[in-house]
Amino acid sequence: VMGTRFALEPGRGRAAVPVFPAVMGAVAGVLGVLAAFTFSAGVSDAVAHPERFGVTWQLEAFYGLDGMDVGPSAQVSRAVAASPDVAGLLDMRVGGAQSSGVSIESYEYNPVDGKRVPVVLTAGTLPDTSAGITLAPTTAQQLRASVGSVLRLTGGPVPRTMTVTGIGFVPDGPHNSYDQGAWLTPAGFNQLFGGAHYKFKFHLAALSLRPGVALSTGIHAVNAAVATVKGAQSLGFSPPQPDQTVVILQDLSVLPTALGGFLALLALGAVGYALTTAVRRRGRELAVLRALGLTGRQSRLVIVTQASVLAVAGLAVGIPLGLVVARVVWRAVANFVPLAYQPPLDAWALILIAPATLLAANLLAVWPGGRAARLRAGQVLRTE
Incomplete structure (x- = not known):
């Protein structure tokens, strides 16, 4: 007491x-x-x-630049997707779009053989129609857009109107960081960039390994699958570079x-x-x-x-x-x-x-x- x-x-x-x-x-x-x-x-x-930064894949590959591939990318994607060690594979064309003075590096969400790679979303969902778009957080902030917002985008000769279906992270690309850009469906990408000078600015691939597969084992198996495709020597997969934000x-x-x-x-x-x-x-x-x-x-x-x-x-x-x-x-x-x-x-x-x-x-x-x-x-x- x-x-x-x-x-x-x-x-x-x-x-x-x-x-x-x-x-x-x-x-x-x-x-x-x-x-x-x-x-x-x-x-x-x-x-x-x-x-946490949107990187849900373990390996990446560079397929092409300015509308031209450096190898048989379609065959490589099919060969790699057939590997039992691969859980998901995205074949991504990248195009440069604009809206209200804001540049938007737009990524095509195109799973190969149905093997999807998850996207980290902070709101909403990925687009499921050609009129939908998912914006990265900083891009959404710059455009003052949220889920349900309607945007007018220019990527090719004809501007397109698209509806924001979600907010989520994108790959860290040559001209954007993981928080800047957008996701489009293959049909949406074709409509937005149809008739542009280049069919795409970049052509990339992102691959997620099956749970339990070691990174070294996965790299060996994936690149062995790439080697089975004639003329694909320059299309090898490697781990992504760590972001400086870390x-x-x-x-x-x-x-x-x-x-x-x-x-x-x-x-x-x-x-x-x-x-x-x-x-x-x-x-x-x-x-x-x-x-x-x-x-x-x-x-x-x-x-x-x-x-x-x-x-x-x-x-x-x-x-x-x-x-x-x-x-x-x-x-x-x-x-x-x-x-x-x-x-x-x-x-x-x-x-x-x-x-x-x-x-x-x-x-x-x-x-x-x-x-x-x-x-x-x-x-x-x-x-x-």
């Missing part, structure tokens, strides 16, 4: 203890540490999962970690100061209790209880706030980058934050608890 009073009652006059700063410090420390680890978990998840995110993770460490030190200072101050300013209360029979061990327990109550208060408020703050900040980062938002969670941080906080608080209580245990009641009361 005395320890709880020391932790939660500020007192008056010479017996006043900085209770509010200690509680707020404990909350800030727990919040900061948990938020930092949770945010770092979001960064680690994005770095480890390329699909490096930026890794650098960004240092900032919340530093802030979390600073808040943890602030919490240790606030709680430690409150414990020390309580022994010094409320020594009279302890001395009276010692005169009534309180033992040195029980005096030490008063300070330990005070530290534990402050820690529990910090945990009760700091844990939910830390999770909320981390997820709000990570969502803001995901929208800014952009990338597909996945709620971050560091399970180990969530499991260990409570015992670590209680341990730290009790270590802080060792020195002031020792002072309370060695308190000389007679001397204190005579002085008072």
Whole structure:
């Protein structure tokens, strides 16, 4: 009871203890540490999962440029799609369209032999008619478009009107990043770019491997299938290059970690100061209790209880706030980058934050608890 009073009652006059700063410090420390680890978990998840940036395939190939293929692309696609190690294969023509002054690198979504490669969508669906289009997030923002918006696009001699069916990521191409561009059906691509100077600007392929197939095994099997096609030596498949955004995110993770460490030190200072101050300013209360029979061990327990109550208060408020703050900040980062938002969670941080906080608080209580245990009641009361 005395320890709880020391932790939660500020007192008056010479017996006043900085209770509010200690509680707020404990909350800030727990919040900061948990938020930092949770945010770092979001960064680690994005770095480890390329699909957060829309990359759901493991291999890519370059088929052609400016309306001309560098090899028998159709035969290669059919041969590769027949491999049992291949789960999905997209044969993609790319064309440059414009709408309202915004350039739109438009990708043809054309699965080979029905082997689809999933597209990461943040809203809506992929187009299923020639009049539909799925925009990448930044392109949609530039056009101020959303699902259901109607756009007038120019790609060939005749402008076309298309309806936005979804928002999703596209491949990272020679003239666009993964968040800029659009998806079209083969029929939509033909209508938009029909009669253009070139049938396509680029011709690419994206391939996803069957789950459980190692990347090295997949590369060997796919390129072996390519080698069976005459004249296809230059159409080999290789892993995509990592996006520079990943490096930026890794650098960004240092900032919340530093802030979390600073808040943890602030919490240790606030709680430690409150414990020390309580022994010094409320020594009279302890001395009276010692005169009534309180033992040195029980005096030490008063300070330990005070530290534990402050820690529990910090945990009760700091844990939910830390999770909320981390997820709000990570969502803001995901929208800014952009990338597909996945709620971050560091399970180990969530499991260990409570015992670590209680341990730290009790270590802080060792020195002031020792002072309370060695308190000389007679001397204190005579002085008072």
